[in-house]
Amino acid sequence: MKLLIADRLPKDHVERLRKIVDEVEYNPDLTAETLVEHIAGVNILVVRSTKVSPSAIEKADSLELIVRSGAGTENIDMGTASAQGIFVTNCPDKNSAAVAELTLGLLLAVDRRIPDQAQALKEGEWNKKEFAKADGLKGKTFGVVGTGPIGNEVIKRAKAFDMLVIAWSRSLTEEKAQKLGVTRAATIDELLGRCDIVSFHVAYNPETRHLLSAERIAKLKTGTIVLNTSRGAVVDNVALAEAVRQGRVRAGLDVYENEPAEGEEQFHNALSNVPNWVGTHHIGGSTDQAQRATVDETVRIIETYVETGDVENCVDFAKDTPAAYELMVRHYDKIGVLTRILNDLRESNINVHEVHNVIFEGAKAAVATIQLDTYPAEEVLNKISARKDEIIQVRIVRL
DSSP: OEEEEOSOOOHHHHHHHHTTSSEEEEOTTOOHHHHHHHOTTOSEEEESSOOBOHHHHHHOSSOOEEEESSSOOTTBOHHHHHHTTOEEEOOTTSSHHHHHHHHHHHHHHHHHTHHHHHHHHHTTOOOHHHHTOOOOSTTOEEEEEOOSHHHHHHHHHHHHTTOEEEEEOTTOOHHHHHHHTOEEOSSHHHHHHHOSEEEEOOOOSTTTTTSBOHHHHHHSOTTEEEEEOSOGGGBOHHHHHHHHHTTSEEEEESOOTTOOSSSSOOOOOTTTTOSSEEEOOSOTTOSHHHHHHHHHHHHHHHHHHHHHOOOTTBOOSOSSOSOOEEEEEEEEOOTTHHHHHHHHHHHTTOOEEEEEEEEOTTSSEEEEEEEESSOOOHHHHHHHHTOTTTEEEEEEEEO
16 A cells, blocks of 8 residues: 655654555655646545645546545545545644634734734834724624634633624534523624624635625624634635725734645735735644644544544545435345345346445344435335345335
């Protein structure tokens, strides 16, 4: 088995992987373009920021598993990977505290104008009168959009600053809100209308693109601070830049639309030449603590896969399939039983979407659950049931 590491990992973790996988190629300077030339013969691919394009996946003749050594998978072409039956996994929740720390850091930097103050001092300027102006955070209404692991860590820290926290998420219930000690907003628009500060912590997908749209930015209270440490395109950067330029809102950002693909590049964004906002270089999860936890998880995923075949944290399994029925067959644990059942279904032109077979204690009997897109004809069910030396019971239910 061959492993290709296409981004930088700590030396000790690379050495750990060499003890797990037969062949390891460590090539951290690969780009989206050059990856295509190195992917042949690779079974496992590890990336952090390197883009995995459709052409790279299509060129891969042996690829089984892609591990994103981080949380998001936007740099991997998920559609092509799924179509090729390639497992894609990630390392979620390992950088939650680090991102939350930066979020509050950006808030303090915006409110107290820390970067401007530091720059003035470096230029030999002392201006206490100007920089003494700040709102302060105590008693402010802090809105959290997205209550996953990062959002929850941000909530803890916002409450520590004596702010009133209001939260919205599609999955947030009143019960969960009470446990978090926050007020639940029924809609994102309700939250935005009540906040002095709003912080975004959602995954990026077509539904969350420009979640903070130009229309919603226009409705924010004057002076609102917008924080985004999730993904750049969650916020309409052009509309935000105009609002910041006009002095209607302030912003603290770690992520941007159309970020540079490489680690060192020119930064071109609608916000580039706009004053009165604070930004960092998409480094929210880049603390030593978070990075080590993430790489530890990367090694664990690969070790588990090599030793057991189990795929941890797989993100490209279908959440829903076209299956409409589930066939449940209790059977004796004998050779060929499942083969004959599946062959009966194949001959009836019925597609099987998922199969699970669980053995009862003592290994004398088992139960197979088979998800189907079509209801089998009565003669098919009777044919399966008729094998009394193999079959205990056949039952089918609508999903």
